[in-house]
Amino acid sequence: MFTDIQKRLAERExxxxxxQRYFSVLLPIIMVAGVPNLLYEVRSQHISQPGETSFPGGAVEAGETYEAAAIRExxxxxNLPFDCIHILGEMDYIVSDQVVIRSFVAELKDVQLEDIVCNEEVEEVFAIPLDYLLTHKxxxxxxxxxLEHPENFPYELIQGGEKYDWKSGHQAIAFYHLENHQLWGYTAGLTARFIELLKLENPIE
Structure with a gap:
């Protein structure tokens, strides 16, 4: 029995x-006038969260790795070819009771911002210089x-009953104050974490 348990555990991730639903996003770095920028999308009006800023990405399909999903999306x-997307590595990821979001950083090679033609899910793209993000927190x-409990919640089955010391949750939501675009929530949080990781090392060249 123990051998079988060990085998089953070894065969799964x-x-x-x-x-949770599983998603993957890409943090694309694009050169603009010789300066590295992070590229962002503005979501079109006919998909979920219309008008909000996001990174390219979406749901991970069956049998697909997180990295492959980020590249595909x-x-x-x-509308970029595969050869233009050079993965630099995986960053930290987000886990909540509803979603898991893995994130990857990539260089967009030989891509000009003004030449990007978005599909129907994207209203526009814009870029923010890394230097700006490094100096603006x-x-x-x-x-x-x-927590809100239904009327039939079985308080009698837990120690303390209705007086049980439930813990309330707290979440810090990041906002970048930009002139012409919104940048907040998960996208801002991933941006801030990426910039933190850059600051942990020697200044980028």
């Missing part, structure tokens, strides 16, 4: 508990969440 949304605003 550990995952977060729950019924970027190719589709920005986001502002964080904390929101709180509170």
């Amino acid at each position: 550990p995952k977060p508990l729950g019924k 970027t190719m589709e949304e920005l 986001p502002t964080y605003y904390t929101v709180s969440t509170k």
